[in-house]
Amino acid sequence: MRRTVDIGFLFSTDGTYRHMGRNGLLGAQHALAEVNASGAFDFVLRATHVNPQGVLQGYGEGAARLIEQGVRHIFGTTTSASRKEIIPDLEQHASTLWYACPYEGYESSENVLYFGGCPNQTLIPLLRFALATFGKRALLVGSNYVWGWESNRIAREVITLAGGEVLKEKYMHLGATQVAELVQAVVSEPPAFVLNNLVGDSSYAFLHQLDAACQVGGLQLPVLSSNLAEAELTELGSLQNLRMLACGPFFEAADPAFCQRQTERHGRHVYSHLYAGSYSAVHLFARALQQCGDDDSATICAYLHQHPQQSVLGELRVSPRNNHSSLACHIAELQNGRFVIVHSEPQAVPADPYMTATDLTEFRQLSAPTPRLRIVK
Template sequence: MGNHAIVRIGLLFSTTGPYETIGRSMQSGACLAIEEIASDPRFDFRFEAISIDPGGHSEEYARGAQCLLAKERVTHVVGCYTSSSRKEVLPCFEKYDGVLWYPSHYEGFETSDNVVYTGASPNQHIVPLTGYLLRKCGKTAFCVGSNYVWAWENNRILREAVHAHGGKILAERYFQVGEVDFASVIHQIIELRPNFIFNTLIGVSSYAFFRELHRATRARGIDQPRMLPVASCSLSEPELLEIGLEACSGHISSSVYFESIDSERNMSFVGRYRARFPNAGPTSADAEAPYIAVHLLARAIRRAGSPDMGPVLAALPSVAMEAPQGKVRIDPGNRHCYLTPRIGISNGDRGFDIIYESPHPVRPDPYLVWQDLTSSEMTQLRIVS
């Protein structure tokens, strides 16, 4: 590559719109990694980022990808949050031989020669969460989610596991992204009294749901976290700030990263992130996954000696890093990452107390071909003392 070489990459995050809190976290995580690569003498190049904000509109993701790949001539783009946005841009990456570094937990059941997945696969978030809920909460669930593939598929996985254990899904309700009126569905939830609520709402919809559920249950004298616990695969630390102090405690979240991970490496990451982005709020899985994506991309380019698609993808099996969550490497068979599942409970400090975690990084299983959803334990997690 040579000293002072510049590799142009794209960033495609919605830093405005209905899930802008998440988009800003993702953008910040990617930018921190870009700056770290620039100051690291092990790399003889630096990244120059071209950022596009689709504003949470699926069609704008496609236009943004077209601009980055065809007009700006970049090969690698770190971006997208929702599965609908990812599916919207995939044809563009296939057409222009680009690589999407997709940094979001997702529902799985996809592999692509043009995508590297650095967020959690279903066996790394929904499966361990389902096992926890069936053991600790009970076997009746009410599912409420945003109306797109992420919610549909996660609810399908949950439904299969619950039915396999003799349980029941009492109802599934879906709402447009950005919807904030949940009075009717919350009334229905309170009447049905499920053992737990499975929440796949995103962005402002999720925050409004938590606030309204808190108000409605408090008015009826119901201890919501204990009697109607809410579980999510996406709830993160910056979102607790959006929900507000009164309603943010006692919620269950399954993730591969929480800011409260007690390790020297993570505390260093948290310190650098907060110093660089003092107004961005806490770190989160949404910040860490793009951070990992940029670092893995840099390591693959260094290994390949070129930013071209072919050499970079060929170098992926030999790429790994010590991330804030722990060791991360890419499975060469499906280009998803080995990650460490955890379960946390939100607390009054607007963070998460980690109660369970895997003792080691878990192999990604995007198609759930190795995972037995009828197992009483499913993914094994250890209690965190």
């Protein structure tokens, strides 16, 4: 008889970023079912799901409850605020969070494994593409917490290095949907592109109203995001006047065969990078547990540091220096309701959460004046 190992799922399936949480939870649940149905493991995983409903305090309470039940490994959280909320509990009880959402960097915890991408893996390639494709006049918007602040700070630095200009930088409270003033700020002085670091309902309201305002003004605006996922497209519907671009380690178009297999196994769902990240994390945990024989957090992490793992995200190499993984980076544009990949980095990008090894001098080259042909008669 196989032993039972308890794990925790900490995803908000209600609240302003519910679509992100639901898709991440789905990936974890599908991986759990596959592990338990497989004959390759001498254990069964038993998961307890706690739904904080998007309330920050609920994450701390949920993590504490799971840890009290003997759970050492928690999969989930969506926002950086929710992740940071539970890190003290993880550290105190030698537990691990498997985190599969993009975040703003400048963090490295021994008790967090990062599989969602930090700025050098997401935002930097996206800005490189945007500055070369659309121009250098940008407008930055974001939710008023660490994700929005840090993402826009990095963007401002990069755009300035490239000789560009940040026309405006605006913030909204998480979940706020009164966006008329923000939309007016965009259309009154149209930028070359908008970098959208709003989250959940705030983002959906902004995009819908900006699309309508652009239609009235006869504008076509590129809007970029390094956190928008395919799981959120049902909220966006048809955006006729915005060029929506997103980046991440996975899109359905990156691996249609995987999406087809998952559909055959689990039914038709959206397989976003949120799904793929959580799905990969549970499978990686199961493989490490099988090899280690014990779910001690330090032992599991040490195994992953020493043994790169194949996954739907590609080969995942977890760095012993910072617990982040190398990741693919794809940039995709929304076309006819689906994301179509328009650029992929040539190889997996090693994580540099503190931006200490990321060379930004390439952006200075963009600041050089464009040579002009002078015709002499």
